[in-house]
Amino acid sequence: MSGHDTPATESVSHAALEAAAEWFALLRSAPADSDLRAQWQQWLEDDNAHREAWHYVEAVGRRFQALQGTTGPHTTASTLDRVRGRRVSRRQALGSLAGLIGTGMVAWASWRHTPLPGLVANWQADYRSAVGEIRQVRLDDGSRLWLNTASAVNTAFSPSLRRLRLVTGEILVETAGDPGRPFMVDTDHGSLRALGTRFTVRGNQDATQLVVFEGAVAIRPDGTAGETVVHAGEQARFNRDGLLSRGTADATHDAWSRGVILARDTPLDELVAELARYQRGHLGVDPDVAGLRVVGGYPAQDTERSLAMLADVLPITIHRPLPWWTTIKAANDSPP
Template sequence: MPDSSAPLPDHRILEQAAEWFAALGDEDAGPDQQQRWRRWIETDPEHGRAWRYVEQVSARFQQARGHAGRDGAGHILQHTRSDRLTRRRLLGGGVASLAAWLTWRHTPLPDATGRLIAGLTAGQHTTTGEIRDLGLADGGRLWLNSATTVDVAYDNALRRVTLHDGEILIQTGADPRRRPFVVDTRHGRLRALGTRFTVRQHRDHGFLAVYQGSVAIRTRDGDEAVIEAGRQATFQAASVTPAGAADPARQAWSQGLIVANDLPLGELVEELARYRHGHLGVDPAVAHLRALGTYPAGRPDLALAMLENALPVRARQPLPWWVTIGPA
């Protein structure tokens, strides 16, 4: 789901709205049920807000199916199905099944990896669940996370990547012409000082984690800071805020993985949701549980099955595009 500065309605109300949506979509739904739904909507303004959110999720899901075409729509549905037995079969022997999946995941795909960006300008994007690995003309590399849009522009004075949405990982190359390498975001410009780093664009701020070298930040309003290797920061138009040590495991998404090292379940589910069409939520009653392990970003249903095996939780799916992790 797209990032938003507005908080979601209460979890309980969201679940009620999804249940109403499923009930009204049933062919047996009659006038009495519609009247009960109207009374529910009118009881509380938050009910209406939750209902609008569910409608938006449904519309985006249907739009994604339409854009994907027949074959792509089948792929989307395959990645949003609720068949627990199928997910158990995918899980198989746990570690062995994940190892087999990783072998498949790292087999090079000619249309998804290794593409060379050699022109002066190039617009690149990924769809939900897609990760791309691109070679830059100066020998560097650029990885695009799920639902990411960038422009790449090399000219005589500058090597520039403009991040519009999503997240990127960059390994800069050595440029014989010594042109600066910069990443422009809506909140400011980052200048790489021979480095490897990730940048994520949120609606109200940017996030930077530096793994090698250092990166200079200049915000849109002129605040400046240099973030060294092993550190991370958030930045807005007017300020830069150091955010502690950078976790090298955050780079794992470039290999199609999400690494949870004692990560709260709520945060892990939020990450998995980036790779899945529709709504993927977590009940506050289990959001505090700590998760360990390595999960496949491109197979969120397999990841959910792994979580069900590891923690006292269960995935509920009242609609093809609505999944909630709750107590087992």
């Protein structure tokens, strides 16, 4: 399990990942120890899963070190802001950003695990939030918009239509009344038409999730002609081909807009998956404790505090062999 900046690890076992992280830490602490390197080499050759796990850990480590070694994301961000401010074409923007390659731009893009065109789109967005940031915006029509961690949105308001485009991440929208101008939200999978409402929209590669708290929202997937109206207290998930699921909404789902992740008899691994969105690096859960049930409110923007709170009430321990590698284990476990 990881935050925004790490590739998927579904094919690699938790045990292999943890062993790889431990080997990485050992080799960093004793780089000249030839016997240790020979043992690591043997471990690496024993199983293809070990090699996959090692490549993953090595990739995360490279990204972390590259980010620390650059002039910093804020320098890169200011350059990207200048590109956005000029409203240049996509080709011009890519050309301008290419000039950053020699000063760490490639390292930073690799750290964020975002292809350069996607990175440009995010930074050219009208409103955006950084990893770990929750941002509130009042739109021109009086509507309110919250951006969750690592999110980006474009706006296109005209005398006849109000339209948002979710570029990445998750938003909470509270629409202002304006009967003459429909309020629309576009995603990669379709469009949403607000019917006087408060709702969240979360996008990922496979689907869009809608949760409605007040009013109603009409969903129109890109590949279909009809609309499906989702009412207050309901949630739905859809892709371009249609509705994937629909059910009762979790009334606390918008708590992130107040900086809180609420757990109500939630499996530990699900809660940690949410916390991982607010930090860089790897945050994993040992399968032995993944099913522990959790109750309470946890600060979204303070992962360290959230982990400490969990360790206070659950039989777990927080294991961190590397600054960017954190694992939640059973309290009686010892490092491999």
